[in-house]
Amino acid sequence: MEFGSDNVAGVHPAIFAAMQAANTGPARSYGADPWTERAVARLREIFETDLTAFLVATGTGANALALSAVTPPFGTVFCHREAHINTDECGAPELFTGGAKLTALDGPGCKLTLEALEQARADFVRGFHQQLPAAVSITQATELGQVYEAGEVAGIGAWCRAHGLRLHMDGARFANALVATNASAAELTWKAGVDVLSFGATKNGALAAEAIVFFDAALAEQFRYRLKRGAQVISKGRFLGAQMLAYLEDDLWLSNARHANAMAARLAAGLAGVPGVRLPLAVPANEAFVVLSGALHARLQAAGAHYHLWPGDGAGRLGPDEVLARFVCAFLTTPDEVDGLIAAARG
Structure with a gap:
């Protein structure tokens, strides 16, 4: 993932x-x-x-x-x-x-x-x-x-x-x-x-x-x-x-971008409502910034998900047990990869 x-x-x-x-x-x-x-x-x-x-x-x-x-x-x-x-x-x-x-x-x-x-x-x-x-x-x-x-x-x-x-x-x-x-x-x-x-x-x-x-x-x-x-x-x-x-x-450049954007939107929609998740920003392009609870972050890491934690409070203040994670989708990202991460988040 x-x-x-x-x-x-x-x-x-x-x-x-x-x-x-x-x-x-x-x-x-x-x-x-x-x-x-x-x-x-x-x-x-x-x-x-x-x-x-x-x-x-x-x-x-x-x-x-x-x-x-x-x-x-x-x-x-x-x-x-x-x-x-x-x-x-x-x-x-x-x-x-x-x-x-x-x-x-x-x-x-x-x-x-x-x-x-x-x-x-x-x-x-x-x-x-x-x-x-x-x-x-x-x-x-x-x-x-x-x-x-x-x-x-x-x-x-x-x-x-x-x-x-x-x-x-x-x-x-x-x-x-x-x-x-x-x-x-x-x-x-x-x-x-x-x-x-x-x-x-x-x-x-x-x-x-x-x-x-x-x-x-x-x-x-x-x-x-x-x-x-x-x-x-x-x-x-x-x-x-x-x-x-x-x-x-x-228009390969546009079709690649549409796919990456669609995967990011799919990811954001799937994570919405999962306990321990907040979506502080819209996801118009191919990056989803997601606030995770510390426990959920640990579970995703243990499941093999790779993403980056984002510094600062650009998406709003974080709670004492929260992190801001950046998930980026690419032209090669598949629906199965997205759904796998969503399933891991849901536990």
Whole structure:
């Protein structure tokens, strides 16, 4: 019963097959291959605009390099306190921006609010003695599994434009967030004011493939130099292109995400009402955050369930004998696995 992360799932067979097919014969290196070209063309179709995109191998690389294009070394990025860029990327955003600061804010469900952003901006009154507010970064879906609706993104995007800031979206689970809304990919990003998107594929079926998607072409000027300096130019880039193309073709990325989301919803519904369980948050995407009694946590562990305990009180205060657990479903999660965990919880 593996619910620790969607990273534990392997590679989707269609993506593996695409990599094998790309392994025949020579191909131009450093991303100048036909698979990468077609993958970028497919991204343009999906997002309904003439975007500029670069393929990289890691989500941390995508986030850090994307932020380096919108934030000067003397700038600051407003993000949630629990944002991956603030808690799980070992200072990479600060490194690749050349020293920019992350200003961490609070918000329910790990979402940024306009009120929090305005209060933070109001604190920057010392001119050049402080950092320059340069960008906002939001996570889709958030670190507590919540989803920004298109209107929420548009509100933040409008606030950024009004105050001269750029908007970055960490879309490591963008597919899961997208299928949870009624919006199109365009409505959830550039039409709502997103300037640059870290578009994730690895958590949703790829081996190692992410895209840095610029909706403002001016931001992408000279970006290849940043990629090279950041060790994200892959010699045999065709294998990034093959992964991304297979991921996007026939909407595999959306079907994978729908399945993972459905498994998380099944899990949450099955756990609801079990003694010792509280569900403090909605489960719109593929992560279910569940408050467990200490006894139930011990029983699940003994039954072989693997999941992570989540720090902090982002889902509300915990009782003296309670823990907050994160259960993540992936494109490979089966109904039998979900039902097995529910049965173990019911005892």
